[in-house]
Amino acid sequence: MGANLQTARRALTSSHLITTCATLAALVIFVSMGNQVFSAAFGSRPADETLRVAFILNIAIILFGWRRSKDLKQALEAQERAEQLAFEGAFVDHVTGLANRRQLMERLTEAARESRPSTLLLLDLDFFKNVNDLHGHVAGDQVLRNVADTIKANVPETSCCARLGGDEFAVILHDSDPRAVDEIVANITSGISRPFSLDRVVVHVSASVGISEVGPDKSPEDCLRRSDIAMYSAKRAGRNCSVWFDDQMERELFARTELEDDIRQGIAAGEFIPYFQPQISLETGGLTGFEVLARWDSPDRGLLEPDSFIQVAEASGLIGALSMSVMRRALVESRDWPADLKVAVNISPVQFRDPKLAQQILKIVTEVNFPPQRLEIEITESALMEDRDIALSTIESLKNVGVTISLDDFGTGYASLSQLRSLPFDRIKIDKSFVATLLGDPQSSAIVNSITSLGKALHLPITAEGVETNEVKDQLSEIGCSEAQGWLFGKALPAMKVRELLKLSDPAGDAPNQELPDTTERRDRHRRAASGQRAPR
Numbered sequence: 232m233g234a235n236l237q238t239a240r241r242a243l244t245s246s247h248l249i250t251t252c253a254t255l256a257a258l259v260i261f262v263s264m265g266n267q268v269f270s271a272a273f274g275s276r277p278a279d280e281t282l283r284v285a286f287i288l289n290i291a292i293i294l295f296g297w298r299r300s301k302d303l304k305q306a307l308e309a310q311e312r313a314e315q316l317a318f319e320g321a322f323v324d325h326v327t328g329l330a331n332r333r334q335l336m337e338r339l340t341e342a343a344r345e346s347r348p349s350t351l352l353l354l355d356l357d358f359f360k361n362v363n364d365l366h367g368h369v370a371g372d373q374v375l376r377n378v379a380d381t382i383k384a385n386v387p388e389t390s391c392c393a394r395l396g397g398d399e400f401a402v403i404l405h406d407s408d409p410r411a412v413d414e415i416v417a418n419i420t421s422g423i424s425r426p427f428s429l430d431r432v433v434v435h436v437s438a439s440v441g442i443s444e445v446g447p448d449k450s451p452e453d454c455l456r457r458s459d460i461a462m463y464s465a466k467r468a469g470r471n472c473s474v475w476f477d478d479q480m481e482r483e484l485f486a487r488t489e490l491e492d493d494i495r496q497g498i499a500a501g502e503f504i505p506y507f508q509p510q511i512s513l514e515t516g517g518l519t520g521f522e523v524l525a526r527w528d529s530p531d532r533g534l535l536e537p538d539s540f541i542q543v544a545e546a547s548g549l550i551g552a553l554s555m556s557v558m559r560r561a562l563v564e565s566r567d568w569p570a571d572l573k574v575a576v577n578i579s580p581v582q583f584r585d586p587k588l589a590q591q592i593l594k595i596v597t598e599v600n601f602p603p604q605r606l607e608i609e610i611t612e613s614a615l616m617e618d619r620d621i622a623l624s625t626i627e628s629l630k631n632v633g634v635t636i637s638l639d640d641f642g643t644g645y646a647s648l649s650q651l652r653s654l655p656f657d658r659i660k661i662d663k664s665f666v667a668t669l670l671g672d673p674q675s676s677a678i679v680n681s682i683t684s685l686g687k688a689l690h691l692p693i694t695a696e697g698v699e700t701n702e703v704k705d706q707l708s709e710i711g712c713s714e715a716q717g718w719l720f721g722k723a724l725p726a727m728k729v730r731e732l733l734k735l736s737d738p739a740g741d742a743p744n745q746e747l748p749d750t751t752e753r754r755d756r757h758r759r760a761a762s763g764q765r766a767p768r
């Protein structure tokens with residue numbers, strides 16, 4: 232609470248006290264001596280002027296004191312209300328009336344200091360975004376209030392219940408007996424998952440809960456982090472359940488933070504490099520272009536494929552920088568390759584949330600002087616699920632300068648036929664999971680067949696990914712796929728190998744390339760790794 236407010240209240244309280252005392256003293260004098268003084272001052276005997284003045288003054292003091300005391304009392308009440316509002320603004324969540332993050336942190340500090348056995352629950356609603364998207368924010372707020380009431384109704388009164396923001400809640404329970412805590416948590420989660428009527432619709436939400444013990448050896452941030460890790464583990468375990476924090480989770484978190492740091496440093500050091508996988512025309516058998524696939528040439532971890540870093544880069548907000556650095560490198564490496572060879576670059580759905588994406592891509596294309604009509608951007612269906620308007624305007628800006636767009640991994644997501652028609656794609660890529668099982672699985676075969684006929688109807692060429700055998704290739708040709716990509720034609724190769732394949736000379740030799748990230752840091756990191764040192768963090 233503000234120090235100024237407290238000082239003002241103290242001043243008001245003491246004024247009120249002094250005024251009240253003075254008024255009371257005047258009143259006592261009046262009651263005890265009023266009678267005598269009155270007859271001396273106004274009686275039949277010669278009136279005593281001084282006493283008369285004193286008597287009137289006494290009454291005036293009483294009246295003034297009473298009035299002033301009343302005013303001060305009102306001012307004090309107003310002050311207390313202001314303090315309450317200030318407290319609520321700073322410590323209370325205005326949507327639910329629960330404590331906010333700040334108050335929770337203070338209460339966690341107190342609980343740890345007092346060494347009271349306590350537990351911190353962290354609750355995150357599952358699929359709450361759907362409620363907001365489908366029914367609007369007012370409905371969303373009602374659901375949050377309902378959840379807050381359910382939590383409060385199921386915990387002892389001494390607990391501190393808080394909303395940390397969004398759909399995240401926390402509770403400090405002054406109990407660490409696992410059985411008692413589990414019972415409380417089960418009551419909360421079953422209460423939250425009960426269908427909830429909202430105007431004329433019924434809404435279903437559930438909560439994933441992470442639980443950790445509060446202790447004097449842990450800071451409030453530590454406690455929150457532990458419960459948060461446990462909560463994510465509950466999400467991974469299928470949601471609508473609770474998980475206690477354990478040390479294994481801590482180790483995983485440490486490894487993950489280290490990986491994030493390494494990715495960050497790796498991007499700056501230019502360790503993410505493009506590999507190029509050939510794409511083939513099934514009609515002519517000729518090379519049509521390459522798909523750029525990122526590889527991480529890490530001094531500490533070796534040469535890594537995307538499944539070891541893309542997800543973490545996406546979750547930690549590093550994917551934009553990573554993809555862009557790979558793309559810049561790929562375009563620099565491939566700009567002098569034959570003009571009819573396309574270069575397809577993957578862009579993550581996370582990047583599609585950024586309204587500046589098209590601008591960033593076009594900036595690189597211009598800076599490295601790459602012909603935009605040779606560039607193809609591969610996007611997956613989920614990019615369209617996030618924010619359709621942003622995705623559409625990005626696609627349009629790119630297409631305006633001649634960049635082509637292909638819909639990647641088709642069949643694995645939710646892209647509908649109407650989306651295929653309304654969004655200006657230039658190509659569909661059938662996901663390798665269907666292609667790999669094309670011959671053995673009738674369902675896969677039906678999917679590949681129908682995607683191909685869809686492509687023909689919409690005049691969109693189809694590329695099949697993951698072609699590993701001649702039998703699959705022949706079958707795809709028969710169905711009418713126009714292009715293919717897969718280990719049968721070649722795995723992803725570094726630029727140097729592609730140059731050999733294309734019988735091109737080495738353009739740069741050993742001279743450092745000004746358009747690529749500075750490699751000094753990279754060389755340092757390789758040297759440090761060779762001598763067994765970790766990079767400084």
Ligand code: C2E
Nearest residue numbers: 524525536537538554557577578579697698699716717718
């Ligand atoms: P994707 O776009 O579906 O890429 C095709 C993946 O299939 C590549 O895996 C490729 O190596 C693999 N593949 C190609 N032919 C065959 C085959 O015949 N058999 C099998 N079993 N696999 C084949 P990779 O290189 O591990 O890449 C995985 C994913 O990582 C890519 O899937 C793409 O979504 C993502 N990715 C790669 N590079 C980047 C990048 O620079 N930025 C972003 N945002 N994502 C990237």
Ligand code: CA
Nearest residue numbers: 522577609639
């Ligand atoms: Ca791709």
Ligand code: CA
Nearest residue numbers: 639640660696
């Ligand atoms: Ca793909």
